[in-house]
Amino acid sequence: MILSGKYCPGDKLPSEAQLTRDHTVSRTVVREAIAALRADGLVEPRQGSGVYVLEPAAEVPAPFTNIDSARxxxxxxxxxxxxxxxxxxxxxxxxxxxxxxxxxxxxxxxxxxxxxxxxxxxxxxxxxxxxxxxxxxxxxxxxxxxxxxxxxxxxxxxxxxxxxxxxxxxxxxxxxxxxxxxxxxxxxxxxxxxxxxxxxxxxxxxxxxxxxxxxxx
Structure with a gap:
């Protein structure tokens, strides 16, 4: 949903309670998902406020992928x-x-x-x-x-x-x-x-x- 643009940078994600209801999963699953998103740099939990979507980090090209043998x-x-x-x-x-x-x-x-x-x-x-x-x-x-x-x-x-x-x-x-x-x-x-x-x-x-x-x- 973040990657598709439903949630944009700066948006606040629904609460844990809302996510458990929307996706029919336990709070443990929701927390694990949020932790994974945070590890990927997609969201940022803010104390007492909620979880917010971050601007995507600039993609770092893999080494040697931009070599142009014609140059x-x-x-x-x-x-x-x-x-x-x-x-x-x-x-x-x-x-x-x-x-x-x-x-x-x-x-x-x-x-x-x-x-x-x-x-x-x-x-x-x-x-x-x-x-x-x-x-x-x-x-x-x-x-x-x-x-x-x-x-x-x-x-x-x-x-x-x-x-x-x-x-x-x-x-x-x-x-x-x-x-x-x-x-x-x-x-x-x-x-x-x-x-x-x-x-x-x-x-x-x-x-x-x-x-x-x-x-x-």
């Missing part, structure tokens, strides 16, 4: 955040990976490398490699972060190709080299090398987007 600035923001998280993830993966996780990383690397080499769409395979590295940290929060930002956080080939490399083949070869450097350092247990390689990979994407952003202004 260069939005992708730069996301890449900066990914860099802060994934550089450490690469170092932890080099330190903590298990043999089965190494195998998973190698399989993911092979898949994205084949896609880039053939010119096939590679965003999902690229994301899966980064997810495999996050899994190898053995800290589930890294995976949760990547799953929240999702595959749309992977730079788009068309943008990166247009920035400097000149052809899809050259861009794919460059990304394959960057991925290989990250994975090699992880498999060698080189924590700092893995961090450096991941930083170079993600910073490179940032720079290509910044180049396009400057060219568009």
């Amino acid at each position: 260069l600035s939005s992708m730069i923001e996301l890449l900066e955040l990914r860099t802060a998280v994934e550089v450490e993830a690469a170092g932890l993966a080099a330190q903590r990976r298990s043999p089965s996780q190494e195998e998973r990383i190698i399989d993911a690397l092979r898949t994205v490398t084949d896609a880039n080499t053939s010119g096939a769409p590679s965003a999902d395979a690229d994301f899966d490699l980064h997810l495999a590295i996050a899994e190898a940290t053995n800290n589930p929060r890294f995976c949760e972060f990547l799953q929240v930002v999702g595959p749309n956080s992977i730079p788009r080939r068309a943008l990166d190709t247009a920035s400097s490399e000149g052809s899809p083949h050259a861009y794919g070869a460059m990304i394959n080299t960057e991925h290989d450097n990250i994975v090699t350092a992880i498999l060698n247990g080189d924590e700092q090398g893995a961090r450096d390689a991941m930083r170079q990979h993600l910073k490179g994407s940032q720079q290509r987007y910044r180049t396009l952003l400057r060219a568009a202004t």
Whole structure:
């Protein structure tokens, strides 16, 4: 009734006695309902006066729901955040990976490398490699972060190709080299090398987007 507008912000709700009669329930049920409404920020009991309907709180958007992958600035923001998280993830993966996780990383690397080499769409395979590295940290929060930002956080080939490399083949070869450097350092247990390689990979994407952003202004 509040959400439908029958009771508007500032209105006083009927008394407990009236609500028990209107809805054929006990006072305990009415009190529990009022407590639930209060917890949801819909009503406010006022001492000696009654229960009043509140203005609805402004809806807070869920994290990362307003990312526009078509906007260069939005992708730069996301890449900066990914860099802060994934550089450490690469170092932890080099330190903590298990043999089965190494195998998973190698399989993911092979898949994205084949896609880039053939010119096939590679965003999902690229994301899966980064997810495999996050899994190898053995800290589930890294995976949760990547799953929240999702595959749309992977730079788009068309943008990166247009920035400097000149052809899809050259861009794919460059990304394959960057991925290989990250994975090699992880498999060698080189924590700092893995961090450096991941930083170079993600910073490179940032720079290509910044180049396009400057060219568009």
